[in-house]
Amino acid sequence: MISALSVVAAALVAATPVTTPAGASQDEIRAYWTPEAMAEAVAASDDPHPDGVSWTYGTESVRNVGRLFMEIPGGKKATCTAAVVEAANRSVIATAGHCVHLQAVGGWMKKLLFAPAYDKGTRPYGTYVAKSVAIAPAWSEREDHKADFAFVTLGPDEQGRSVQNVTGGRPASFAPVPGEKTALGYPFVKPYDGETLQYCSGPTTPVNDNRLVGGEQLTPCRMTNGASGGPWYARTADGKDVQVGVTSARPKEPGLENVAWGAMFEGTARELHQHAEQLK
Template identity: 35%
Template sequence: MHHRFALLSAAAVITVTLAPASAEAHAVRPKPAQRAAADTAAERRQVLTYWTEGRMEAARPLQAPAPKTRTADEPEQGAPFAREAQAARTPGEAWTGGGAVARTTGRIFFTTATGRNSSCSGTAVTSANKSVVLTAGHCVKMNGAFHTNWVFVPGYDRGSRPFGTWPATRLLTTPQWNAREDVGFDVAAAVVAPVDGRTLVDAVGGQGVAFNQPRRQQLYAFGYPALAPYDGSKLIHCSGRAFDDFMGSDDLVLTCNMTGGSSGGPWMLNFNESTGLGTQNSVNSFKYSFAPDWMLGPYFGNEAQAVYQSAQTANAL
């Protein structure tokens, strides 16, 4: 069987939530699964106290469940493609360009139902409530349970938290991830409470976001990989033209060697290296074990849009 593992701004940009072109895309969007997080002031204080520097440094990425899109008797057809992926190896590099992406992208920390402290990545996006972080589904819920102690640290840099720590008041994911952890719908959002009277987007800015876009476009991926050869200390990026997953999922694929901890980091369309602004169109989701230089990300369709819309209209307190 093929296994997969999780990878696991000062100026805001106008949110781009483009209208879908097809009749199918106009269908009623499925209702996301939601759960309250630290929705009282006392709970938020407790979460902020919990996340000491030591606990953040000790947090380790999750091992996500295997995809349900293939069966055990279908492994060998991927072998030639695995060799191609190795030949096309393009390591992720530290992002040194600054700009909005260095403020809007951050690390996510949480505690699983088994008591394990773990990390992912996420992005502040423009939204009606200025309080939405987009990430991967397994970064809010896994093995049937929502995570707790959930916080977002934008601009994390070698242990520094230049823009503070933002506790979630609500977690949302697609019904497909909620029900069966379907990797094709590994998308989630968190609504975070204001810090010192300021919303997240007021503090760090926000990236645009778009849904039902054409496939196979040029994309930039960002995240905080925390497994070797990375250590979660800084923002890493990859770029290239996305291609389709031949293994049977509806996901997009980028050649990128980011590792666990980068899960939930943004994939950007129309990314401007000078300003650090782009339009989010997927997230780092998982890798097949036979192709460690392939990063897969879910297609942002109606389900992802429904998660975003529900999150941006939620009360941040």
């Protein structure tokens, strides 16, 4: 599993994926996200507590993880985390559903741009504009956190390359994988600034809360906003590193301040991934 210990490079109704166009040309979106615009991207709330630990195990093993920039309805810039997952079209990232569609801000995010291995303003593997987004109706219509994941199909980089050909990717597992998990993300809210990759690693337990039935809880982990959508990795019994979910939320109620919640991939996620990887 990707960690400090080992560095490696209620039932849902079957989902009908929702696809939305980027709303502008790839060149226009890439031009929109200047370094200055990226610096303006903000998270949705404030939390002064320290969370997570800086990733210090080299960039090669996590170069498929990056920052996802978006414009929310109304023009405000925002940021989440996403990761490249293996796909037939070699152009798919996984992130949180609320990073691409959120009713509280008016629905669909716009001008999505992925910057893998982003670090202190650098974009060593180029940038990739979102072409389409697949989310479950359980998220877009009801915001059921069990379905708080999305699979985004990307266009090529500035040199015409597919993202997986440049950064590699990890397979997604749509069945439970027991044991330790590692969550990675770019938390933005203080004491962080979104400029470097952070992580939490350790055993997980089932979420005992109706807001995320079927989710898993990682303790200790207090990465702030901006880490949403970041990958949760696990190692299978045969030694394969796989993505099993994404960071969905960090509750703030007493007794829960030191945990992160992950939305785990399952049958609905599998359908969304299959839809995303069929797109060109």
